[in-house]
Amino acid sequence: MELTVQDIVAWIEKANEKMQANKKYLTTLDQEIGDGDHGINMARGFQEAADKLTENDYPDTGAVLKDTAMTLMSKIGGASGPLFGTAFLKMSVAAKGAETLDHETFKHGLEEAVNGIKQRGKAAEGEKTLVDVWAKMADLFNRETDFSADKIADEAANAMEQTKDMMAMKGRAAYFKERSIGHIDPGSASSQYIFAALADIIGGK
Amino acid sequence: MKKIMNDPNEVVQEMTEGLTAAHPDELKQLPGTMVIAKMNAPISGKVGIVSGGGSGHEPAHAGYVGEGMLDAAVAGEVFTSPTPDQIFEAIKAVDGGAGVFLVIKNYTGDVLNFEMAAELAEAEGIKVEKVVVNDDVAVDDPSSRRGIAGTIFVHKAAGAKADQGGSLQEVKAAAERAVNNMRSMGMALTPCTVPAAGSPSFQLGENEMEIGIGIHGESGIERKEITSADDIAKELTEQVLDDFDFTGEAAVMINGLGSTPEMELYIVNRKVQAILADRGITVYKTFVGEYMTSLEMTGCSVTLLKLDDELKTLLDAPAQTPAFHS
Numbered sequence: 001m002e003l004t005v006q007d008i009v010a011w012i013e014k015a016n017e018k019m020q021a022n023k024k025y026l027t028t029l030d031q032e033i034g035d036g037d038h039g040i041n042m043a044r045g046f047q048e049a050a051d052k053l054t055e056n057d058y059p060d061t062g063a064v065l066k067d068t069a070m071t072l073m074s075k076i077g078g079a080s081g082p083l084f085g086t087a088f089l090k091m092s093v094a095a096k097g098a099e100t101l102d103h104e105t106f107k108h109g110l111e112e113a114v115n116g117i118k119q120r121g122k123a124a125e126g127e128k129t130l131v132d133v134w135a136k137m138a139d140l141f142n143r144e145t146d147f148s149a150d151k152i153a154d155e156a157a158n159a160m161e162q163t164k165d166m167m168a169m170k171g172r173a174a175y176f177k178e179r180s181i182g183h184i185d186p187g188s189a190s191s192q193y194i195f196a197a198l199a200d201i202i203g204g205k
Numbered sequence: 206m207k208k209i210m211n212d213p214n215e216v217v218q219e220m221t222e223g224l225t226a227a228h229p230d231e232l233k234q235l236p237g238t239m240v241i242a243k244m245n246a247p248i249s250g251k252v253g254i255v256s257g258g259g260s261g262h263e264p265a266h267a268g269y270v271g272e273g274m275l276d277a278a279v280a281g282e283v284f285t286s287p288t289p290d291q292i293f294e295a296i297k298a299v300d301g302g303a304g305v306f307l308v309i310k311n312y313t314g315d316v317l318n319f320e321m322a323a324e325l326a327e328a329e330g331i332k333v334e335k336v337v338v339n340d341d342v343a344v345d346d347p348s349s350r351r352g353i354a355g356t357i358f359v360h361k362a363a364g365a366k367a368d369q370g371g372s373l374q375e376v377k378a379a380a381e382r383a384v385n386n387m388r389s390m391g392m393a394l395t396p397c398t399v400p401a402a403g404s405p406s407f408q409l410g411e412n413e414m415e416i417g418i419g420i421h422g423e424s425g426i427e428r429k430e431i432t433s434a435d436d437i438a439k440e441l442t443e444q445v446l447d448d449f450d451f452t453g454e455a456a457v458m459i460n461g462l463g464s465t466p467e468m469e470l471y472i473v474n475r476k477v478q479a480i481l482a483d484r485g486i487t488v489y490k491t492f493v494g495e496y497m498t499s500l501e502m503t504g505c506s507v508t509l510l511k512l513d514d515e516l517k518t519l520l521d522a523p524a525q526t527p528a529f530h531s
Contacts, residue, residue, distance in 0.1 A: 035284065035421060036406065073321065074290040077281065079314040081288055082321045120317060171313045174349060175423050 001147045002100035007201055008064045009053045014197035016046035022193060029186040033173040038080065038186040045076030045084070061101050065092035065109075079171055080187060083117055083130060090116035107141035114138045127169035128180060130187035133159040137195055149203030156195035163188040206403050208501075213400035217260045217280055224267055228527055231271055239287060240295040241267040242277040252367040252376045253277070253299030256308040256360060257292065258315050259284040261399070262420060264528035265497045269357065271526030274364035275308075283399050283500070284421045286314035292322030296331060304332035304373035308359050308380065310352025311339040334373050336363070336380040340389040340508060342448040343417030343425050351419050354460035354497040355387040355508045357529065358520070365522035379519060383510060388449050390441045391506030393418045393462060394431065397499050416440060420462070420499040434469065438476035441507040446484065451511050455481070456520060457491045458508040463498040465505050470494070473505055481509075490520060496528070 003011075019026070019042045026039030049071040058064045065088050073085025094109035095101055101109075114134045123129045136159035140151060161184070168180035171187075210216055221241060225232045233244050240257075247253055256266045257279030266278035276299035281287035296305045305326065309319045316337060323333040339347060340355030359380050366379035394414050396405035406422045409415060414437070417425030426444075445451075459474045461467070470493050481488055489512050497506075510516065524531045 036402070037285065041285075074288045077285045077288055077314070079286070079312075079317050081286075081314075082317040085289075085321070120321070121313070172423065175344065175419075 001202070001205060002102045003061065003106065003147075003201075004100050005058050005061055005064055007205070008061045008101070009058070011198050011201045012046070012053055012064070012068050013050045014200050015194045016050040018193035018197055019043045019046040019190065022189075026186055026190055029184055029189055032183045033168060033176050033180045034186060035172055037078065038190065041076045041078055041080055042190045045072045045081065048075040060095070060097050060099050062092045062095035062098055065089075065095055068092075079121070080190075083121055083187070086116040086120045087113040087134060103141070103144070103146050106147070107138070110134070110138040110141050121170060123170045126166060128163050128166035128173065128185045128188075129170050130185070130191045132163050132166070132185065133188045133191035133195070147202045149199040152202065153196050153199035156192045156199070160184060160188045160192040206398050206400075208398070208400060210400055213403070216400050217282055220260065220263070221267065221280060224527070232267070232527075235294055235298055238291050238294045239280040240277055240291060240298065241270050241280065242295065242298050243270055243272075243275075246276045246299045247301035248276070249301045250303055251301050252303045252371065252373050253296070253301060253305040254308065254360070254363050254367055254376070255279065255292070255295045255299060255305055256356070257281065257287050257295065258310050258312070259286055259421070261397075261500045262497050264495070265356065266360075268528030269360045269526050271524070273368050273522055273524030273531070274360045274526050274529060283401065286312065286318045289318050289321040289325060292319055293325045296322060296326045296333065297329075300326075300331045304334065306363055306367065306373060306376045306380065307333060307335040308356065308363055309335055309337045310356055311337045311350060312352070332373055334377045336377060336384055338384055340384070340387050341419065342388050342390050342444055343419070351423065353389050353391060353420050353508075354458055354506045355384075355389045355510065357458070357496045358387055358456065358508070358510045359383045361524060361529070361531075362516060362519045364524065365519040368522065379515070382513075382516060383519075386449075386511040386516065387508065388445045389506050389508040390416075390444045391418055391420070391460075391462065391504060392416045392425070392437060392441060393422075393499075393502050393504030395464070395501075395503040396422055397463065397502040399500070414504075417444075418504065420497060422499070422502070434472040435476045438473045438507070439480060441505075442477050442480045445507060445509050449511070451484075451486050451509050454487045454489045454512045454517070456510040456512055457481070457488055458496060458510075459491070459493045460497055460506045460508065461495040462502040462504040462506070463495065464501045464503040467494065470505055473507070477507055489517060
């Protein structure tokens with residue numbers, strides 16, 4: 001299976017739908033261990049990204065991902081803007097000039113995205129951040145040879161759930177120390193929606 | 206929520222318009238951005254100094270744009286870091302060929318956005334250096350310590366060094382010297398309300414105070430029954446003194462968080478000065494007032510900066526900004 005320019009645009013639009021639908025939930029998660037604006041910020045960023053993508057025609061998947069990255073970076077704000085911006089920017093570099101994305105290229109893009117987020121946020125796995133979802137997705141792509149909607153959706157949901165038992169080591173949640181345990185990381189939850197959206201697109205092909 | 210405002214979503218834009226209208230000869234807002242810059246920026250051959258962060262901490266940071274301090278300040282949404290594209294515009298606007306220095310408060314969002322902006326600037330051939338301010342001793346781990354009122358001393362040190370013709374590396378060294386010799390601690394009696402949120406981000410009981418609270422209401426060290434001004438001053442000052450050896454000369458800042466009467470800040474200062482005298486610390490200069498606020502939070506912070514000859518010179522150098530003169 002290969003993902004086309006239209007698929008990538010549809011992915012971001014689907015992710016936006018999920019952010020809008022779960023805006024309140026994401027904000028509630030963030031009120032528990034953060035500053036309570038994650039849902040508002042992600043909903044704003046993805047709405048802007050989806051709007052931007054419908055305005056333009058794109059020659060290749062890399063260009064779609066790049067516009068997504070630049071919009072997220074400048075519109076989400078907070079710590080999430082540069083982190084999600086970096087993830088999509090790294091994927092866009094891997095997809096540069098590619099009219100369609102095969103599993104191998106997507107895998108490579110995800111690896112670069114994980115490295116980018118880790119470097120930008122100086123975070124590692126297990127620190128209760130979005131890295132915990134993105135790294136698990138990169139691992140999944142490493143194990144598999146083709147896109148599987150079910151596996152992507154399941155792995156993303158599992159990875160998000162696992163952040164619940166972790167103690168936050170990065171970001172404002174880290175100030176809560178032990179009290180952060182028992183709460184799902186908001187950035188992992190929004191990352192889960194991004195991959196659930198990807199699974200929806202793949203499943204619909 | 207009771208606030209003097211129009212649209213809660215427009216508070217930052219309307220504030221910057223009002224600020225530049227109050228200082229039409231000194232400040233300009235870069236079109237299409239939330240960047241407030243010095244009217245005469247960029248200055249050829251001088252290192253440009255840029256700071257910024259979420260709004261709601263006024264006069265930080267745009268109030269410190271002017272001679273001897275910042276060349277530009279970037280205002281984010283209330284309590285939200287500005288985005289890389291905005292910071293990048295500020296960097297470009299103040300680059301006079303000698304590079305640009307960024308003063309960043311230690312919050313994940315601020316650090317990430319400023320670093321990303323620095324990379325964008327470097328990709329265009331602008332030299333960028335930075336310092337991350339982490340003066341809040343309420344957090345144990347120094348790398349996680351928040352940047353609070355001491356940031357103003359860093360603006361002053363970096364700005365003065367740049368005005369004296371310091372290179373980018375020399376400005377960085379001066380700013381780091383200030384950061385390394387400075388500690389702060391704050392407390393609050395009442396919370397604050399972000400305009401777009403409409404309700405306070407946390408609650409404090411009628412007789413409660415929180416020691417070590419952050420300037421966005423981040424949880425502090427201890428929540429307890431309110432005590433006297435002297436006890437509060439003692440607790441804040443001792444936490445600061447326990448963390449660093451201030452023996453010698455120091456500058457003192459007693460900072461109001463937004464709704465604290467000056468009367469109360471002076472009452473706190475009275476005790477702080479007495480404690481320092483007891484400990485044999487000579488106070489070189491004292492600043493009492495609102496320098497780094499948290500919307501309408503009631504409370505204060507105490508900052509000490511240990512001085513050497515260079516830091517004294519930088520502190521005494523001329524500065525002419527809306528919120529700081531020397």
